[in-house]
Amino acid sequence: MDDVKKEIWRGNLLWEGSRMMLPEHKQAWIEMQQGEDKVDLHGELDQDQWQEIGLVVVDALKHALPVNVRYWKEGYYIDQVCYIYKIDHENKRVRIEHGPGDDSIREWIDMRVIYDVQRI
Numbered sequence: 001m002d003d004v005k006k007e008i009w010r011g012n013l014l015w016e017g018s019r020m021m022l023p024e025h026k027q028a029w030i031e032m033q034q035g036e037d038k039v040d041l042h043g044e045l046d047q048d049q050w051q052e053i054g055l056v057v058v059d060a061l062k063h064a065l066p067v068n069v070r071y072w073k074e075g076y077y078i079d080q081v082c083y084i085y086k087i088d089h090e091n092k093r094v095r096i097e098h099g100p101g102d103d104s105i106r107e108w109i110d111m112r113v114i115y116d117v118q119r120i
Contacts, residue, residue, distance in 0.1 A: 045115075056117045068117070083099070
């Protein structure tokens with residue numbers, strides 16, 4: 001009778017040692033948590049929004065003014081303070097630089113992922 005009570009009292013001790021997270025499980029959990037914060041790419045902007053963005057971009061390119069570009073990248077919207085370095089009309093993209101010098105970092109941004117451009 002005491003043996004039966006001891007087995008019942010043990011509770012879940014039989015399986016306590018197997019409570020662990022494998023590295024694969026941990027990585028999958030982290031990716032799942034990060035995936036919940038992601039947003040979809042915005043829809044097509046209307047003509048007035050594109051015209052306003054175009055005016056700001058051309059003005060910033062012409063006068064070397066800093067702008068705040070809000071664009072979508074890998075599921076997140078990024079606000080980037082930068083300078084417009086070049087506009088590629090054929091491939092519909094804008095080249096930005098993070099500083100006004102020749103040795104600054106430059107990158108291309110597709111026009112379809114740009115959501116807003118504001119003067120600073």
